[in-house]
Ligand SMILES: Nc1ncnc2c1ncn2[C@@H]1O[C@H](COP(=O)(O)OP(=O)(O)O)[C@@H](O)[C@H]1O
């Protein structure tokens with residue numbers, strides 16, 4: 061069923077565009093001054109605190125990406141202007157109120173880019189991709205968290221070879237993520253110890269478990285949080301987009317051309333959760349012999365077909381790599397133990413493409429600059 065493009069739909073998508081420093085989204089902060097719809101061309105009038113705001117590019121890019129992901133949008137025009145004095149003081153009022161109410165819905169810093177890894181069906185290598193992608197981002201030097209949101213089908217602890225336990229800080233009662241290969245990891249598999257705790261967790265709804273992981277974990281100052289979504293289009297996806305509206309989705313698929321069904325499921329998931337899909341990754345694309353012969357064991361074209369139908373780029377085709385399967389079983393991810401192997405090399409490239417599509421948040425923000433200006437004026 062086609063969904064009409066409405067101003068409400070646009071505003072909903074804009075709630076995913078954050079001003080990291082003010083800790084809220086551009087709608088809440090009153091930065092969206094105008095939305096004009098004209099036959100699939102969407103014009104957004106944005107007011108920033110000051111014109112030469114260092115975050116301007118980021119906010120504009122996020123806006124375009126979010127709106128472009130909505131079905132029916134052909135083109136996005138962002139018109140940025142500076143706020144008037146009055147608008148600026150209203151905005152600061154909202155920001156102060158948010159800070160007082162301590163309204164942040166999660167403990168994930170607003171400067172963290174959130175990338176959810178999803179798929180249309182199970183067994184496509186979603187968890188393997190989540191792990192290796194998170195590690196590849198970590199190797200570039202970013203601070204990375206990995207959240208296993210596959211609450212009951214968890215496989216991240218095994219893939220990282222960790223049997224460490226998540227501890228709660230007695231003072232704050234917050235859970236401390238486990239560190240593995242330099243990234244911060246949280247998974248139900250790192251909590252469940254006894255029948256008792258298993259029962260306790262089983263009693264929680266899946267969306268509640270996710271809420272706990274986002275609200276009761278002392279996530280550090282992460283640049284990226286990679287989330288391994290459970291299969292299906294259900295509760296967890298919806299809860300994630302509610303709790304972390306800045307989340308974006310990367311979809312993993314196989315080369316097989318049963319793509320049509322998968323595409324419909326993924327599009328449905330994106331629509332229901334209002335989480336934009338930014339890219340497709342194809343996994344198990346081919347097997348290459350040492351002398352360079354390629355065999356496409358599982359067909360071809362699935363990734364491209366899905367990317368085309370979602371109108372997003374295909375950012376990589378990961379080969380079958382026996383070391384990946386073996387490494388997964390031993391808790392030795394290929395990106396770390398065999399960085400020159402066929403799969404790891406592609407993971408590194410894919411991480412690079414992802415960094416271009418979803419660049420890290422700017423360090424300096426608009427209000428940061430205002431504060432500096434004020435300090436300079438008063439000194
Ligand atoms: N590119 C690959 N080469 C070899 N084996 C792979 C590859 N991707 C995934 N696998 C293997 O396929 C199985 C399923 O992968 P997994 O990441 O658990 O999938 P999902 O999370 O989608 O269910 C695992 O045994 C994994 O080691």
Ligand SMILES: [Mg+2]
Pocket residue numbers: 186187188210213215
């Ligand atoms: Mg999995």
